[in-house]
Amino acid sequence: MKPVRYCLAPGAFVLVLAGATGASAAEQPIACKKVPLVVRDMFHKDFPIAKVKACAREVENGELVFEIASVEGAMTRDVLYHQDGKVIVVEESIPMEAVPQSVRAAIDTKFAGGKIKLAEKLMRDGKVSYEFQISFKGKNVQPVFDPDGKEVKG
The missing domain is CATH 3.10.450.360 (Nuclear Transport Factor 2; Chain: A,)
Known part of the structure; x- marks a missing residue:
């Protein structure tokens, strides 16, 4: 991979x-x-x-x-x-080092070979999620993950 x-x-x-x-x-x-x-x-x-x-x-x-x-x-x-x-x-x-390991693992699995342009920590209603701008297979995608590495809607 x-x-x-x-x-x-x-x-x-x-x-x-x-x-x-x-x-x-x-x-x-x-x-x-x-x-x-x-x-x-x-x-x-x-x-x-x-x-x-x-x-x-x-x-x-x-x-x-x-x-x-x-x-x-x-x-x-x-x-x-x-x-x-x-x-x-x-x-x-945030720097990638500040992203939870579970989220980094999910990105490495789902977007293998992609290039992360931006990582952000989102705080809404007491909940934290992580949003990324990734160049993947010729497209720009913006996946959002919960702290456990599950992809969620942004």
Whole structure:
């Protein structure tokens, strides 16, 4: 079996929340000052040393939501919020070494010979999952796995 090549770009900055958060309309970049103050305050409270890179808004399941994309050291982080400041999902880029062995084994089995472009840890409703961008057999795929290595819907 040919192993998966792990090739993560340092500081890879990809906004992929639309695919990870269910049905949504197109993400629209906006000035961060247009994000509700309660959302900005919650972000800065939860991630005090993160540097904000971009902000966006989109409609998800009929509700207007806001995204703040940031960087903290080598890690990128995208956080999607309800208008009241409640977190919907946090996505953080992580090195493959931080991915559980069970998930790495599942990727090596299912995507043997593929090239991993990005690995992210997703935190939603108290649950953790891992999302990847993989170049596999000429296609770009974005599988999501639970911590036990079971592929789940994103």
